[in-house]
Amino acid sequence: MxxxxxxxxxxxxxxxxxxxxxxxxxxxxxxxxxxxxxxxxxxxxxxxxxxxxxxxxxxxxxxxxxxxxxxxxxxxxxxxxxxxxxxxxxxxxxxxxxxxxxxxxxxxxxxxxxxxxxxxxxxxxxxxxxxxxxxxxxxxxxxxxxxxxxxxxxxxxxxxxxxxxxxxxxxxxxxxxxxxxxxxxxTKKVNIWLRIPTGTIGILMFVSAVVGTIGLFTAMESTDTRGYSNRVILQSLYVATAYFFGTYLIYFGFLPVLLTALQKVKWISYSGLNMFSFKYLKERMKRNTSVLWFVTELSTMALMLLTVCYFGYRLVYDNYHTEYPFAMTANRDTVNDVKKTIDDSKTEISREYHSKIKIELVSSVDETTRVLVQRPASFMSYSEYMRLPKKIRDQNPYVNPKQFMRIGFGNDETFGFSNRRIEWNVKNSAKIVTHKNGSSFPYGGGMFPGSLMVTPDNYYNKMNTASTDTLYGWYFKHGDKITKKQAEALRKHRNAYMIHVDAKSSVDDSTFTITKYNPNNYGDNDYIQAGFVRQENAKRRLHQIVGFFIFMIAIFSIALLLALGSVLTLRVLLRDDHEWRQLKTLKKIGVSNQEIRGIVRSENILTFVIPLIFAILQAYAAIILINNEYSSIIPEFAIICLSYVVLYSIIGVVTYMISWRSVKRRIN
Amino acid sequence: MQINVKNVAKDYGKRLNAVHAIKDISLEVEKGEFLGIMGPSGAGKSTLLNMISTNERPDHGQIIIDDIDMTQLHDRELAKYRRNKMGFIYQSFELLDSLNVKENIILPLALNHANKKFIEARVKHLNYLLNIEKLSNRNVDDLSLGQRQLVSAARALINNPEILFADEPTGSLDSKSATILLNYMQLINQREHATILMATHDAFTASYCSRVVFVKDGTIFSEIVNSGKREDFFEQIINMQRTIGGGSYFNVSENN
Structure with a gap:
């Protein structure tokens, strides 16, 4: 039994x-x-x-x-x-x-x-x-x-x-x-007089959050390199809180009040099934407030997660391309060993190139600590720079023969710092002021002690420094074929030499010395020059990490969205006895299947579309907080939102079909 | 002739468990007739009424109303026809508990997109007639069973139906309320020439009809026509009830 x-x-x-x-x-x-x-x-x-x-x-x-x-x-x-x-x-x-x-x-x-x-x-x-x-x-x-x-x-x-x-x-x-x-x-019945103020607060919070988001666009566009101000942080916090609670109050107060108001307006409610459907939908909404809110907020999180991860992936990938626009590089000290290894490995070289650089001390403002620091820096003449393969130069802004261009870390255009003003006091040379910023080191970041400045030829020629170096680069056909053993052997050349800075009050009085790399004798004022950089290692690691994270994030996001979709589906499908009875009664008093189907459709739309819109709005606001150059993320965000809309629409349509099937079975 | 039921049959359940609720019934109802359908519980009264009122489709046979074969109509046309021409009073009231009393009553007119002023006028008239003015803004859940039946009746009558179907309309009413409702049904039958089909097992209620058919085991057993005198007709009904079921199957009111 x-x-x-x-x-x-x-x-x-x-x-x-x-x-x-x-x-x-x-x-x-x-x-x-x-x-x-x-x-x-x-x-x-x-x-x-x-x-x-x-x-x-x-x-x-x-x-x-x-x-x-x-x-x-x-x-x-x-x-x-x-x-x-x-x-x-x-x-x-x-x-x-x-x-x-x-x-x-x-x-x-x-x-x-x-x-x-x-x-x-x-x-x-x-x-x-x-x-x-x-x-x-x-x-x-x-x-x-x-x-x-x-x-x-x-x-x-x-x-x-x-x-x-x-x-x-x-x-x-x-x-x-x-x-x-x-x-x-x-079930505690909540009075409509409580829903009216809460609904109003909800709408006010939501609208103020939208206004706040627009305000943040402007605030962030004008943000300089010093980072976000306290006001912006507080504003962001308010926007996030207002979206979060505003959404709940809209579900709790505004939407039921809106449906009640519609139901009270006779010329709307005394027409067709409106009178019933407004009340029916209102009751369903009241019963599912928490679920709808829960789904909205988690969808927001899923959308944010997907967008941020995609953005992160793009950043890593772009950085990789910027940082490794070559296959292999070496300097004057290591070129023979590296070249021998390449030849031994039978790697086919498609292009070889080299550039002369000068090393000198410069005094500049540290972007993080905002204090003047003295560091060694590399200089390359405009002519040498223009002799580099176009592929390398393409990663950096255009520069004319009379301009200076600084190539350094943290200049990625994604962060919007490409027009940052740079001031360098170069030892025994004229001060350099430029707004040109690049981020792609022609031979890899590790090959340069500090940043690299591309200078007009006459400036370069006038520079009087004792330290010079020549950097070598190669491109290979079908990748490098260096074996594990050969790669191990090359490792002893990883660090070529160290530059020790002896800083004085004026950069003109400061000196630097170049010594052999010693891992046991390494201080704050020592800068290491790499002996060679091999793209293959980084490429392999990059592909593995990126592939792994794409896999994980895709699985997590799909699982999360499916779970949320199924929660909504179940809320739509699981009707109480009295809700079933009402649909059945409608049929008995002369309402057609089509009209009842219309109610089921409205319910689906209300359940799926509103969380979808709220989630996209919130996620968009949150995403632009992360990325101040907000326009750059719009295409990716649009694609992710579109996939989200498509996925939810499919779930919504399937839910509608199942829901209508079960209603039809019961009412006929 | 307004309603012509031709050889309809209806089974419930499948194969070995099938119950033959209606077995090949034919029936004709004239326009403006007040027809009672009587019979013991399980005889098939409600099933017959539900099929004629197009709530259920027969397994075979035809139901022709105003020369239209209802069994051939599509759902949308059927719904439109029912909404425009028919009214229903159900044994189980079938009120929508999410709507209040007034909203329940006006729903058929709202479904037909009727004029707002007309809706207000009709609801006022019926509220007065059935003495339910005070219930107007109450929730259905707060009403007694009798009050619910009156609201259900008001809803059925609000669009002046050409055909009114009533399934045990007085089953939950006290004698006073039952008399008010029956008198009103008789009134619209006589004045508006509305056709009324009513399933009941109460002899007093059936005595308001102009003709009563008796159903037993899914077939029509016999019928009695009201000669004009209600007391005699009432006696005839009771006698027929005794003939069919030895008196024990029916709720024969001792007061009448």
């Missing part, structure tokens, strides 16, 4: 259970795959970065994923028990003991959890190979991925499965206990 009750309840809500089970099994599947990847022998053996730094990250992310999935499963799992409130109370009225009803709640949840875990683990077994191959493809590692679930992973998965099944079942048993104990639902 009890099993029959459980079976009937499972089949009655099979649409909703199916969505919940699929969402849970997806989360379980991904979690199982993450665990198995962390322990994968081939990954550990063939990818050194996996072994050393990525496994702890995968492990940490698995825990974050597991905690999020746990919260989702526990929270959403409660919807089904709430849904059966009326049924449980009827069982009790018919004489069923409280213990039996609680047991029914427990067994139902256990069955659902069991199915979800079995499906999730099967998914993991099936898709592990696919995810592993995808990860390796993104990391650009050319090894064959072999699926493997080691015994430890299986045991820990089974332990987690059993514990979570028991925990969720106990939680739902407790929820059932509260239903049969309390008997009356815990």
């Amino acid at each position: 009890y099993l029959k009750i459980i079976r009937r309840s499972l089949s009655k809500m099979h649409d909703s259970y199916l969505i919940y089970i699929l969402a849970c099994s997806f989360a379980i599947g991904i979690f199982s795959i993450l665990i198995s990847l962390a322990d994968n022998k081939i990954m550990k053996h063939d990818i050194s970065m996996w072994r050393t730094s990525l496994v702890p990250i995968v492990f940490t992310l698995s825990i974050v994923f597991a905690v999020s999935a746990f919260v989702y499963m526990a929270y959403v799992g409660g919807f089904f028990i709430k849904q059966q409130r009326h049924e449980f109370l009827t069982f009790e009225k018919l004489g069923m003991s409280k213990f039996t009803i609680i047991l029914i709640g427990f067994i139902q949840t256990f069955v659902i959890q069991f199915v979800a875990w079995v499906l999730g683990i099967i998914e993991a077994f099936i898709f592990q190979k696919f995810f592993g191959m995808l990860l390796l493809y993104l990391m650009r590692v050319r090894i064959d991925f072999t699926s493997a679930f080691n015994w430890n992973s299986i045991v820990s998965l089974l332990q987690i499965a059993i514990s979570s099944m028991v925990i969720f079942s106990v939680m739902n048993a407790f929820r059932t206990y509260r239903i049969v104990k309390k008997k009356k639902p815990n």
Whole structure:
């Protein structure tokens, strides 16, 4: 008999259970795959970065994923028990003991959890190979991925499965206990007079946040290199808070009040189904306020996460291109050894080039500490600079023969510092003032002691310094073929020499000396000159890191958006008995299926579109706080938002179809 | 003839568990007739009424109203027809508890996009007639069962239906309220020539009809026509009830 009750309840809500089970099994599947990847022998053996730094990250992310999935499963799992409130109370009225009803709640949840875990683990077994191959493809590692679930992973998965099944079942048993104990639902009616002021505050907060966001654009456009002022930080904090709470108050107060107002206006409400649909939608909105808010804020977070990660990825990638516009470089001291290694490795050289540089002391303002510091700097004449491959020069701004251009760290145009004023007092030479800033060091940042200044030829020729160097660069056909052993041998040339600065009150009195690199004798005033830079190492690491993070972020974001979508879907699908009855009554008094379908459609639009708009607005505001040159991120943000809109629209359309299907089944 | 029911049948359940609720019933109802449908519980009264009122589709057979075969109409046309021509009083009231009393009553007119002034005038008239003016702004949940039935009746009558379907309309009413409602139904039947089909197992309620058909086990058992004198008609109904079910199946009012 009890099993029959459980079976009937499972089949009655099979649409909703199916969505919940699929969402849970997806989360379980991904979690199982993450665990198995962390322990994968081939990954550990063939990818050194996996072994050393990525496994702890995968492990940490698995825990974050597991905690999020746990919260989702526990929270959403409660919807089904709430849904059966009326049924449980009827069982009790018919004489069923409280213990039996609680047991029914427990067994139902256990069955659902069991199915979800079995499906999730099967998914993991099936898709592990696919995810592993995808990860390796993104990391650009050319090894064959072999699926493997080691015994430890299986045991820990089974332990987690059993514990979570028991925990969720106990939680739902407790929820059932509260239903049969309390008997009356815990619904406090909120007076419309409370909703009006809160709704007004909500709208004011939201509008002020939008105005504040626009204000921040202006504030940040005029922000100089000193960073954001206190006012901007406070304004940002206000904007974030106003969006966060404003959204809730709009859901709580404004939208129900708006629907009430529409319902009071006779020429609107006395027309067609408006009178009913305004009230129906208002009731549904009141019941789902927290869920809608929760979904809006988490969607905002997901959108921000995706955009920031994409932006970060682009930054890293651009920086890499700026920093490594060559295949290999060396200086006067190491050129012979490096060239010999290249020749020995049978690497085909496609282009060779070299440039002469001068090294001199300069006094300039440190951008971080805002104090004058004396540092060695490199100088390259305009003619030498123009002899460099165009590919290298393209990364920096255009410079004419009479202009100075500083190439240094932190000048990336993404940060909007390209027009920063630079003042250099050069030892025994004329002061240099320029607004030209580049960030791509022609031979790699490590090859220059300090920053590099491209100067007009006559300035360069007039410079009287004892220290000069010649830098060499190569491009290869089909990449370098240096073996691991040869790379090891080259490592002894990594640091060529050290420049020790002896600073005096005036830069003209200061001196510097060049000594052989000594790791044990290295102080604050010592600057190291690299002996060679090899692009291949950085490229490999970059591809691995970028691929890894794209994989992780994509999985996390998709899982988060799917989870949120399913929460909305379930809220739409799970109607109370009296809500079903009302739709049925409409049908009986002469409302057509099409009109009822219109109500279901409006409900879907209200549930999906409003959080979508709010989330995009908030995410946009938050993104521009991170990026002060806001226009540069608009295309990426638009693409991410578009994917988000497409994903949510698909979920929304599917929800609408399922919802209408179940309504149609009940009303006909 | 306004309603022509031709060989309709309806089964519930599937295969071995199938219940034959209506077995090949044919019936004709003239315009302006007040027809009662009586029979013991489970005889098929409500099913027959629901099929004629197009709430349910028959498994086979035809239901022709005003020369239109209702079984062939699409959902949208059917809804339009029902909304314009029919009124319904249900045993279970079928009120929308998210709307208040007034909103429930005016809903059929609002669905037809009627003029606001006309809506206000009609609701005022019916409130006065059924003595429910004070209930106007109350929630449905706060009403007694009898009050709910009066509101349900007001909703059914607000658009002056050509055909009124009533399923046990007095089942939840005290005798005073029942008499008010029945008198009003008789009034619109006589003055407006509205056709009324009413399912009931109460002999007193049925005595307001001009004709009563008796349904037993899904078929029409017999029918009685009101000769004009209500007391005699009432006696005839009770006798027929006794014939069908030995008197124990029906709620025969001792006072009447």
